[in-house]
Amino acid sequence: MIAGFVQFCPVRYDVQANVAQVERLLAGVKADLLVLPELANSGYMYASSRDLAPHSESANGNGPFLSALRRMARAVGGLIITGLSERTQDGLYNSAVTVDTTGIVAHYRKTHLFADEQDLFLPGDTGFSVFDYAGARIGMMVCFDWYFPESARTLALRGAQIIAHPSNLVLPHCQTAMVTRSLENRVFTITTNRWGTESLGEEGASQRSLTFTGASQVLTPLGERLTQASVTGDAVYLVEIDPAQADNKHPTPRNHLLHNRRPDMYA
Amino acid sequence: MIAGFVQFCPVRYDVQANVAQVERLLAGVKADLLVLPELANSGYMYASSRDLAPHSESANGNGPFLSALRRMARAVGGLIITGLSERTQDGLYNSAVTVDTTGIVAHYRKTHLFADEQDLFLPGDTGFSVFDYAGARIGMMVCFDWYFPESARTLALRGAQIIAHPSNLVLPHCQTAMVTRSLENRVFTITTNRWGTESLGEEGASQRSLTFTGASQVLTPLGERLTQASVTGDAVYLVEIDPAQADNKHPTPRNHLLHNRRPDMYA
Numbered sequence: 001m002i003a004g005f006v007q008f009c010p011v012r013y014d015v016q017a018n019v020a021q022v023e024r025l026l027a028g029v030k031a032d033l034l035v036l037p038e039l040a041n042s043g044y045m046y047a048s049s050r051d052l053a054p055h056s057e058s059a060n061g062n063g064p065f066l067s068a069l070r071r072m073a074r075a076v077g078g079l080i081i082t083g084l085s086e087r088t089q090d091g092l093y094n095s096a097v098t099v100d101t102t103g104i105v106a107h108y109r110k111t112h113l114f115a116d117e118q119d120l121f122l123p124g125d126t127g128f129s130v131f132d133y134a135g136a137r138i139g140m141m142v143c144f145d146w147y148f149p150e151s152a153r154t155l156a157l158r159g160a161q162i163i164a165h166p167s168n169l170v171l172p173h174c175q176t177a178m179v180t181r182s183l184e185n186r187v188f189t190i191t192t193n194r195w196g197t198e199s200l201g202e203e204g205a206s207q208r209s210l211t212f213t214g215a216s217q218v219l220t221p222l223g224e225r226l227t228q229a230s231v232t233g234d235a236v237y238l239v240e241i242d243p244a245q246a247d248n249k250h251p252t253p254r255n256h257l258l259h260n261r262r263p264d265m266y267a
Numbered sequence: 268m269i270a271g272f273v274q275f276c277p278v279r280y281d282v283q284a285n286v287a288q289v290e291r292l293l294a295g296v297k298a299d300l301l302v303l304p305e306l307a308n309s310g311y312m313y314a315s316s317r318d319l320a321p322h323s324e325s326a327n328g329n330g331p332f333l334s335a336l337r338r339m340a341r342a343v344g345g346l347i348i349t350g351l352s353e354r355t356q357d358g359l360y361n362s363a364v365t366v367d368t369t370g371i372v373a374h375y376r377k378t379h380l381f382a383d384e385q386d387l388f389l390p391g392d393t394g395f396s397v398f399d400y401a402g403a404r405i406g407m408m409v410c411f412d413w414y415f416p417e418s419a420r421t422l423a424l425r426g427a428q429i430i431a432h433p434s435n436l437v438l439p440h441c442q443t444a445m446v447t448r449s450l451e452n453r454v455f456t457i458t459t460n461r462w463g464t465e466s467l468g469e470e471g472a473s474q475r476s477l478t479f480t481g482a483s484q485v486l487t488p489l490g491e492r493l494t495q496a497s498v499t500g501d502a503v504y505l506v507e508i509d510p511a512q513a514d515n516k517h518p519t520p521r522n523h524l525l526h527n528r529r530p531d532m533y534a
Contacts, residue, residue, distance in 0.1 A: 111529055112527055112529070114522065116521065118521060123529075124532075127532045128532065147451060147518065147524065148451070148524075148528060149416035149417075149420060150416075150528065150530075153416060153533070153534070154532070158534060176443075176447070177446075177451070179444075179447075180443070180444040180446075184415070251438065252381065252382040253382075254382045254383065255382060257415075260379055261415060262379070262390075263417075265391075265394045265417075265421070266395075266417040266418075266420070266421045267395075267425060
């Protein structure tokens with residue numbers, strides 16, 4: 001299976017620019033699974049959900065960003081997983097969506113919202129789920145979900161061999177902590193981060209800025225880093241992985257990471 | 268609060284030698300909290316629980332190892348937490364015990380047994396608990412418990428500010444993964460490892476050997492490594508810590524690592 005990430009710098013207020021940039025990056029790329037960053041359609045910092053809504057779309061696959069990704073999925077010959085500012089009648093969600101050329105394969109709404117995301121998005125209500133594709137079992141989580149070990153654990157318990165992890169990381173810890181997430185669950189993880197800096201508010205004391213830390217990566221179930229992008233710059237990195245390696249849950253021949261759990265002993 | 272670890276190389280079949288070595292290492296040491304390795308009374312590799320039983324003792328504090336530690340706790344002026352091969356009427360447990368000069372302060376039996384430990388010990392039946400000492404809240408886990416994020420998480424949810432982690436590590440991952448454990452729970456962790464090599468069985472193809480990886484460490488709630496021992500060698504390392512730092516569970520002003528959990532979304 002050929003899997004990888006598409007690291008880039010989404011621009012705000014311009015879905016078409018992001019479509020065009022992803023399309024440029026994917027020219028000639030063939031893969032079974034590609035993961036884009038969180039909020040790849042919209043960019044990150046908005047003053048309000050009202051400002052963000054026009055740059056958001058339904059997760060039905062027919063909006064401008066997802067329909068373009070469906071077209072790209074045909075050319076790529078596989079799945080594309082993207083972070084999406086999702087618009088619904090109730091409000092916005094910080095979502096991850098898996099598309100193939102026919103439409104929506106899977107849909108997830110971010111469970112753990114980070115900082116001021118709570119002003120823009122509703123808390124995710126889908127929970128974590130796993131789907132089958134070409135013999136692999138794939139689950140999604142988004143960015144700050146990494147901080148809560150329950151996220152990746154839940155996906156592993158539900159059978160995920162690969163965790164796709166669209167992100168807009170600003171803290172320095174995630175890329176290292178994901179080694180532990182991969183190892184403790186024996187799963188592949190694909191963390192796709194964005195790069196670049198966004199600012200919000202007038203220049204001066206009240207202006208807030210965020211710099212995203214790039215360094216997207218693919219880790220094996222043993223926590224080995226197969227590949228990693230630099231901290232800035234657009235990049236498509238592809239690696240060959242065997243999802244079945246994630247089925248070996250034995251850190252020793254006599255231990256099994258999931259069967260040895262003792263839920264009666266946990267809070 | 269002065270806390271630290273006592274890294275050494277327990278010898279098998281000779282509790283008194285281990286008492287003597289710990290006593291040598293603690294000569295003149297003053298501390299509030301000291302953590303010894305897993306199975307500090309007995310050493311690690313035994314052919315059977317029958318072989319190990321004579322080098323094991325009750326967790327009531329009156330056996331040769333724990334009564335010596337109680338005496339040392341008086342000289343040290345604080346708590347000593349040790350791994351202990353614990354003997355009971357039902358069999359042996361791989362335990363951790365906290366002693367002060369008056370007796371047993373806390374007792375824990377290892378929840379997740381590693382590899383061939385399953386031939387020697389009963390699975391722990393105490394669960395994870397937290398006790399108060401000198402204004403700090405302390406919990407214990409043992410070695411392979413680290414692999415299961417539920418262990419440290421349970422202690423954090425029960426209020427631990429400091430996790431004492433007696434270990435006999437042979438895999439290479441723990442010292443790094445504990446950075447994630449500290450960070451995801453915002454707790455201090457004191458991982459005390461042993462060093463040295465043990466072998467079991469006749470020389471030749473059937474002989475099994477284990478080399479323990481030393482590198483005991485103290486980590487802050489931000490995952491910063493305050494101090495770390497080398498991979499071999501006896502050592503007492505002390506650091507000053509403020510347990511209240513573990514009460515800040517805010518990776519951002521608007522996020523709380525425990526309150527933001529969403530158990531209804533977890534498997």
